[in-house]
Amino acid sequence: VQSGGFDAAILATETPEQLDVGLTRALLSMQSDLPVVFLVPDREAASRCPALRGATFDQIHDLSWPGVELVKRLENEIDSTLAGRPEYTVIFVDDDEDFLGSLEELLARRLEKAASRFRIHAEFYESPLEALKFIVNLPPERLSVIVCDQIMPEMKGVEFLNKVKVIRPRCHRVLLTGYAGLDSAIAAINDRVLDKYLTKPIEQPVDFVNAVVHLVQEYHLRISHDAERSRLLSQFEIIRAISATSDIHGAIETITGWMAEHMPSWQPTVLLTEGQELVVDTGCVALLNLIKGQRLPADHSLFCWLRGSRHPVFATTRQRLLEAVPGLDVSQDFPVALSPLDHGAQPLGVLLLAAMPGMSFNRNERILVNFMADVASVALRGLRDREKLETLYVATMGSLMETVEAKDHYTRGHTERVRELAVALGEAAGMDPKDLKDLQYAAELHDIGKIAVPDAIIAKPGRLTGDEFAIMQEHPRRGDKILQHLKFLDHARMIVRSHHERYDGTGYPDGLKGEEIPLGARILAIADSYDAMTSARPYRDAMSADAALAEIQGGAGRQFDPRLAALFTTLLETRHSRENTDSEKNTREERT
Template identity: 30%
Template sequence: MTDEGILLKRVNPYQKKILVVDDYPPTREMIVEALEACGYEYVREAENGLQALNILREEPHHLVISDVMMPQMDGIDLLQHLKEMKNSPTVIMITAQSEIDLTVKAMKKGAVDYLKKPFKLDDLIYRVNLYLQGQEFSAGEENISDRAEELSIYSYIFDSVETIEGDNDRIFEQVADLALKVVEGEACYLFLYDREGDTFYPKLVRPEHEGKAIGESLPLIEKLLHKTLKGQEAVIAANEDNPLFAPAMICAPLTIRGNPFGVLSVRRKKTFGSFTKKDLHYVMSLTKRASLNIENRLLYESLYMNVYETFKSLVASVQLRDQYTEAHSHRVTEMAVKIAYEMGVSREELEVLKIAGALHDIGKIAIPDAILLKPGRLTTEEYEVIKTHSDLGEQILAPVSLFDEEKKIVRHHHERWDGRGYPDGLKGEEIPLLARILAVADTYDAITNNRPYQKARSHEVAMEEILRNAGTQFDPSVVDCLMAVH
């Protein structure tokens, strides 16, 4: 036995060599990330056929994924050269609809398959698994039924991770449950890595009663966790002297942009057998795909919040002119969220509503002070100017696709249930639900707080007025929920 009596067997998942050839960098990067997320560790890139040919002459590859139309040497010419090579790789072509004739020519020249742009990544991964493992069929390494089952499991992992939603804790829970299901493990642990302290702490345990055992054994397995992170590859460990490791444990790293942040560990097969190389591949594929999911989510959230803060600064400029707007936006959002929660909207919709509530008056930045801050009643002409703020708000948010749902609410929060609102005169359920909720919260706050042209009135007066206008100005179901929360 080695240190701590732990016998390590390092296995690099998917030793097959893949070359991705495309002159458009985002497409190459997308394919490479997907392949790596599924466990393929040796994936190279080339930007045209000539560069690909030079790479293949230096080092044989098992599979080439190539675009058709490229500068210097296109995919058709590349195929012709590959036919002349002694150990020519399997080739999958990627083509645009307009290049279908070229694709037929490519198939005649030796390509085994093709995908039309735009394509689904899971379709590509399915083909990659199929053809690479098909090479092993001919070598007699595995029988067809085993490979069919393996492909089915990889497809299940890929599809399951794609549908994972929620915050990081929820993602970790679903990944752990998925790992147990895929390899039939009895227990799963997710350790997060503290870079500053160079140590690990358990973030999640499945099932929960295993928590005590792993807490007591953590010092014994920290070396294993460190080796997993250092090599950034999955590890099978066994220790006959420690029941925690009997018969085996799989550890696989979780990374973001190549930087490790944790380790997923699965131990004990329910069948009392040892984990296999296939099990190792499955767990590694799962952690790579989950890491990519988390990374994309973090990047999205970072971009989302940066843009949101930019828009909030615009709202702040309105607040400097009109102090009512600041407190109003906060109160309206708080009230709207309470109503929405009572109505049972999803967590995602609640988050959209929070952003839309904070930004719903952003269009007032374009309203002149003489009208926005006028102490008396507005003239008809001035009121028409004020009414433009919902349309202006949508225009401000329009260039940013991240706020597609929020801008609908900003635009339509002054629509009426009877169709006599603005800016579009939408009626009934034509109005987005969250906009209907915001309209009620907005009106309640306007009645119960001082405005430049009107003193605050009581809660009872506000509720009475809103109830009286249910079915005309307001959605009756939203009004019912307002009454319930108040």
């Protein structure tokens, strides 16, 4: 996917309830770069499957569609993805006019071909001062890579890159130098002035182009990660705001108000079904001749689309819009998004966005629009479906947690494993379904406070200093604060706050002791510690399961609840014994 070799990811299954959670989350993590679609026998039933809870309803489609119909619907997805390709600028600075000319000739043919998913603009300057003037006027996220010579009359390359670092700290900075200049290049890397050095003369043009493209791809991943995190925070804000509303129109006004503030180029409009009419409830679209309060009859093309395909539409041209919604009154090209508001088989309305010609939706905006349509669909049922709203909230926060884990590949998947262990121990301890649900929520959100911890501490490859550890110790308290506004998380919130307390009272943040610590927090402490011990870190290898269980037993009465520690040991020993038995059985069958 990162290489730009694919246009869509499609997973077809007849048994969505058996889908692996890790697989579907891996697919959904790609959706900032390309469309992700799931084909299932029953859309409504599939949307409730655990593995698909992170997918918006527009991503789940009917497995029985004819191939021609499927391709037609995917064309809209792929076209809009290509239209929204990110644009990046790569700048080369060298006072040698001949070298710069040969470099321009070399790169002009190869950059776009090597990275087809991006639009790459190459700029060439003989003067570093002129290059700095150009950089200042570039949009902040446009500059991806800058490559410069070390020996230039106006200033040294390292000095120039240091100035670039001040005004555009996120771009990749590369120094071109001869072998005699390697010492200064290495020193600059150690001082974090530059990210890489390349030697002159360029003996392998293909390697040079690949090195530049690789840096652009790395930069794109960094920007995409930040954009996804921003989107997830937005989804969190939307659900939090809607949770505070008490009526349907209040929820819709919250959504359209948020969109008007955060997506000012797009004009939101909501149409609601009332019997056999579709009523413009909020907003207006002059280009579609829609005004607030207008009532559209049952045979109106928008109403026919809503009762028929109900497939979300993201169109940038009149032709594409009419292909999706035949008969619509539109006379010119302009971008339009239509996302259905529905609850099961019953259509409830339409979320519509329009903008001036020339604009297009990027992937994160598309995902956000469809997510808001899903949330609005719940709100339109009078907010009676609280459980679904709560699940959306926790899923969003869980996705936000994954962006924290993604900064440190050693902890990737930690939350998922801790949840599984904690729920298994809770069941073994005899917790009732309500307490198990609170424990599950707490396990999924136990490290949510780490979003307030600086990235440098989260991803630090070595042990933390005393000051850094003190900052890290604040994450249970911060997690408590983040979750305190929603009543349904009250019990889970206390588990999150207390999961680093110790049985002997020496833990944090409150120094609780023994039974003062909530049961769920005592369970979560064991699951969290076990997974931490059996996961590798840069400064130590992962412990074996037996060694980690020995540590749990050794900490009984001091760090851990002794009854739960014994129960956890029995639980895992039984599980490992069963796995070994199954493995031996499979081996015998294979030999047979």
